[in-house]
Amino acid sequence: MTTREGAFSANFTPDILDRFRELCKKQSKSYSKVLERLAELYLETDGAVLGSPSVPTPKKQSNGSNEPVLLQEMQKKLEQLESDYKNADDHLEALIECITDRLEVLEK
Template identity: 60%
Template sequence: MKVVRCISAPVNVLLRMVVSGQMPQRPGAFAAQFAPETLQRFKDLCRQQDKAYSKVLERLALLYVETNGAVLADRSAPVGAAPGVQKRQVQVETLQNKLLEDLLKRVEILEKKDVKMLYELDRVYKELAFLKSGLQSPG
């Protein structure tokens, strides 16, 4: 340790050279390599919400630990669920997907029928208009 004194104001300065070239870190310090654009977007959002990004990261890490990683797990199958429960979950989702497909096909058919009906109604109205005017329909 080297003590440096300034004539105008005496100050003790602790200088420590780190051989690795890295700055000394306090216990609990964390260094990570983010994609620069991700880090910037994260910092900007935290700034908008008036939150310290390091505290947000700490809370996210705590949430990850408390949920045993489930916070980032695939939402279709809960982490730690029994294989039978996961299988039933997949079966339910498959059934839901089939029902949704069937429903979408039915809606499409109804929409086509609606368009066809509107076309036919339009044709009938035109034909009536021709008959009322005393003209022959062109067809």
């Protein structure tokens, strides 16, 4: 049987798997998405997420910044969304002005 690209298979202890799936279901989360996020966290912390009783923060940038990489990525995305929103707003205003001008011509 051929598996789809990105498919994941693991041999969990049945009790652990059942409890994990039940908790995900209770929280209305896809267990495969939770596993994916856990894998991301593992990578972001170079595996430190499993070596400490407290949850480590993602890696810091090497330039000495105290902000986690994820926060900076989210800020970039927010700035991009703000820029896109401004561009869309400007475009909409131009369209409204153009339509208004055309309507005035038609009314004459």
